[in-house]
Amino acid sequence: MRIDILSLFPDMFQATLGESIVGKAQDNGFLDIKVTDFRDYTDNKHNRVDDTPFGGGAGMLLQAQPIFDAMAAIDEETKDRYPKGRVILMDPAGRRFDQDYAQELSQEEHLTFICGHYEGYDERIRSLVTDEASLGDYVLTGGELAAMVMIDATVRFVPGVLGNMSSPMGDSFSNGLLEYPQYTRPADFRGMKVPEVLTSGNHQKIKEWRQREALRRTLERRPDLLKTAKLTREQRLMLEDLKLDQDPDVPD
Structure with missing residues (x-):
């Protein structure tokens, strides 16, 4: 599976996605994860990615141009090896993420996560996406933490990531029930x-x-x-x- 992430804070992902099971899965070739700083795609001399909303209002909105150009670069890089796949916008108004959603996403060869910041997005960014997703009825300072949670939950279903595919299928929520109690030595x-x-x-x-x-x-x-x-x-x-x-x- 190829996973692309658009973020203004790419260093946030290294500690979570570069360690433990997800890190090993990348080392072993089961996952290919790339984080793109979409600030690199701004076309203004100040490298700004946000601006005030038309009509007034509090906060700043992410501009469409850097996101569109970053997505175009990802499409060009991956077109010969991966399908476009699902493009997921992290948004409090999106579909509630759960175990079924994770298993659904794990069937894709290519996922792209767009992580927002500030007050929100220029509405035209939504034309790029297939999914809008939320962890729950609360607001985070940015989409990075939510994307990490979704990626971690999703890749557990990718063959080879856990080694034993029966493990995620027995997890809480996978069969509609919480998991039974478990024990190890000593008795x-x-x-x-x-x-x-x-x-x-x-x-x-x-x-x-x-x-x-x-x-x-x-x-x-x-x-x-x-x-x-x-x-x-x-x-x-x-x-x-x-x-x-x-x-x-x-x-x-």
């Missing part, structure tokens, strides 16, 4: 013991326990997720039992 830590079923070697019982505990955790912490989760018949029966355990006085 008894200061009197806190690992559930016996996990050391039994009975894989069927372990699977059932994990399903039940994922349902229990979701019911207790995020019951809203159960409204849209696609549950099997077995899981629905488990869920009904768990609800009775929560409130045994509730009639059938």
Whole structure:
């Protein structure tokens, strides 16, 4: 996957995307990430990328010209190897980012993120994009942090990045539920013991326990997720039992 990022602060990305799993994925050739400082594409002698809005108002807006020219340069550089792909504008008014969105983006060969600053964008910049995305109902000082979060969540689904493709598929939210509790050695830590079923070697019982505990955790912490989760018949029966355990006085 090729990922391009347009930002006024390219150094912000090195610590996050150059280390750990994402950094190793780049070293191993699974990801090609490039950050472009679109200030390099200004056509005025003061290298300004923003200006006051027509009609008045507070704050400054990013100008269209540097973004358009930076995008044209990326298109020229990548045209022989990558498709244009999705162009994502980081914006509080955009589509809410979640695990399904991350998995959807991971199917693309090429993603481009445009990170804004100041009061907002010249509206004509939106003509370049396929997606407008937001992390939630709050405003950050710039789009860089949001882009980092989206990239990190997305590339986990790219084959080779994690090594084991079953890992992201078992994450919280990937199947509509929170993830079940997990344990590692020692089996008894200061009197806190690992559930016996996990050391039994009975894989069927372990699977059932994990399903039940994922349902229990979701019911207790995020019951809203159960409204849209696609549950099997077995899981629905488990869920009904768990609800009775929560409130045994509730009639059938």
